[in-house]
Amino acid sequence: MTTEPLKPHSREWYARLARELGGYRHPWARVLEGPDPELTFDALLMERLGPGVRVPAVRVLEAGCGHGPDAARFASRVGRWAAFDAVPELVAQARGNAPHADVHEWTAKGEVPSGLRGPFDLIVSRRGPTSVILRLPELAAPGAEFLYVGPRLDVPQVPDRLAAVGWEVRGEWRVSVRARVPTRQDWVTRCEWMTEPERVPEWDAHAGPDGLPYREERYVVLASKRS
Structure with missing residues (x-):
């Protein structure tokens, strides 16, 4: 990637990822030393889409589809899979x-x-x-569900916003898996992505010959409208 600084998570920053990495992909190397922490989200999603056959009655909306990996994987299995993203370059890739x-x-x-x-x-x-x-009241069918996975063990705006629109959390999963990054630049890039610049010195304090160990974390929520 080029070194010209861009504000992390700005549209221009995501557009650069799309151009240089071919999609919404993490621009650093990592090695997981356990199961992918997003497998809980995957299992909950597949459970709702049925046992591998097309379920024409199910209508899905994907928020922040990136370059479309989930849409490519699942759209043909449901009656409707609509998706959106804020970055035109990613939208074009997802359509393809x-x-x-x-x-x-x-x-x-x-x-x-x-x-x-x-x-x-x-x-x-x-x-x-x-x-x-915040748009669930106008988007969701009666009996609909909301499924989310975030990049930390806690994403407080998720339960707060669900409560604000009258939805309740039916299940929460906090998954932490040991991982490591192999180089200092990978760690710096990850800290930039996670907006955690204060963690950069951890490399100098704790890195070993195989890199720096850390915890890869995910927060998974399943919610529905409060009855």
């Missing part, structure tokens, strides 16, 4: 990668594009914008 999905550019703020209007039976967000939670 997931031809069975209906992908739009949106920020989860302002008017809902016509192609994203519900109702949806399942709204999912894999490290995507939590602002979609």
Whole structure:
């Protein structure tokens, strides 16, 4: 990647990822020393999509689809898979990668594009914008569920926003897996991504011949409208 500084998580920053890495991908090397911490999210999602056969009654909205890996994997299994992202470059990649999905550019703020209007039976967000939670009342079908995975053990705005729109958390999973980064630059890049610059000195204090050990964390939430 080039070294010109961009504000982390700005549209321009994500656009650079799309151009240089071919999608929404972590720009650092890591080695997991246990199961992928997002497998809990995967299992909950697949449980709701059925046993590998097309379920035409299920309508899914994906918030923050990136370059479309989930849409490419699952869209052909449901009646409708709509998705959105705020970055035009990622939207274009998702449309190419997931031809069975209906992908739009949106920020989860302002008017809902016509192609994203519900109702949806399942709204999912894999490290995507939590602002979609505030739109659940107008997007969700009766009995719908919301499934989210975030990059830390706690993402407090998720339960707070769910409560604000009258939804309740039915399940929470906090997953922590031992991992390591092999080089100092990988650690610096990860700290930038996670907006944790204060953790950069950990490399000098704790890194060994195989790199720096740390914990890869995820917070998974399953919610539905409060009855």
